[in-house]
Amino acid sequence: MKHAAYRLFKKPFFGRFVRPWRWPAEAEPGQWQPLRISSGSGATLRGLLAKAHAGPAKGAVLMCHPMGVVAKGFWMKYGHAELLRQAGYHVMLFDLNGFGESSSSTMDFHLDVLAAGQALQAEYPHLPVAVLGASMGAAMSLCAMTQAEHPFKAAVLESAFPTLLHFWSRYPIPRLGIQLSRLLYPAGERRLRPLHAAEHLQGSPALLLIYGEADELTPVHDGQLLWQALHGRTETHFWQVPKAQHTHAYAAEPEAYAQRVIGFLDAQLGGQLRVA
Known part of the structure; x- marks a missing residue:
């Protein structure tokens, strides 16, 4: 019953993205190992795991997709997963609950x-x-x-909104839903508010924030709000990408993206090859 209620609540936000998942044309399915993961949100998540291309790996990177029908396939379609594998990292892709092949449950996507x-x-x-x-x-x-039990030593976060209202304010029905949730279930809304999370980070993970100058959905100003909340609490880097649209910094500046992101991961995860 609870999950059915959440499906109705989520429909104005994500309904247009609920479609059967398909492999992107750019993917080679044989290179990926399928996974099923039980989430604290109540969902069964579907994921894909692929190893670094050559030699011992430097580390492993979880890739969390933006909204869209392609879901976890975003990282294969636009080349991010291949970039990381070529750089010596194992990668895991997965669908947030209600997207792609994962079952739908609550709004607790952070638990996914x-x-x-x-x-x-x-x-x-x-x-x-x-x-x-x-x-x-x-x-x-x-x-x-x-969450104290998270495993992340570092994070690369592109186009992260500071609050749900910053992203959804231009959409009347979702905006109303968020406003109501702040009144009726404030603790639930706070759990999904990155500005609130900035004050309660666990383990001091190093962060690289990326924002595009052509991004109209999460403009640079929104990113600066988040950076200001994080700066001083943990090591936080900010990269403002010329001409980059929402979530497409890699497409706008492929060489600079590779240098910045791989350099950041190498520095934060030790940069030394390990036996995996």
Whole structure:
């Protein structure tokens, strides 16, 4: 009954993205191992795991997708997963609950990130783990890092909104739903508020925040609000990308993105090859 109520509540937010999941044309399914993960949100998450291309791995990276029908396939479609694998990282992709192949449950998407991160750490217990998220995936990754048991040593967060209202204020029905949730269930709304998460981070993970100058959904100003909340609490870097649209910094500046993101991960995860 509870999950049915949440499905109705979530429909104005995510209903247009609920479609059967398909492999992106850019993917090679044979390189990916399917996974099922039980989340604290009540959902069964579907994930994919792929190893680094050559040699011992430096670490493992969980990739948390933005909203969209392609869901976890975003990272294969636009080349991020391949970039990380070529750089020496194992990667795990997964669908947040209600997206792609994952079952739908509550709005506690941060618990999905937590469960997927713990599953990745269990796969590679001797490797450091980081998370890379975009938009909703970035925001929920930050919220997941308020949980003491999260495994993330570092995070790359692109286009993360500071609050749900910052992102959804231009959409009347979702805006009303968030406003009502603040009145009727304030604790639930706070759990999904990155600005609140910034004050309660656990473990001091290093962060790289990325925002595009052409992003109209999470503009640079929104990113600066989040940076100001995080700066001084943990090591936080900010990269403002010219001409980059929402979640597409890699497409706008592929060489600079590779240098910044891989350099950051190498520095934060030790930069030394390990036996995996």
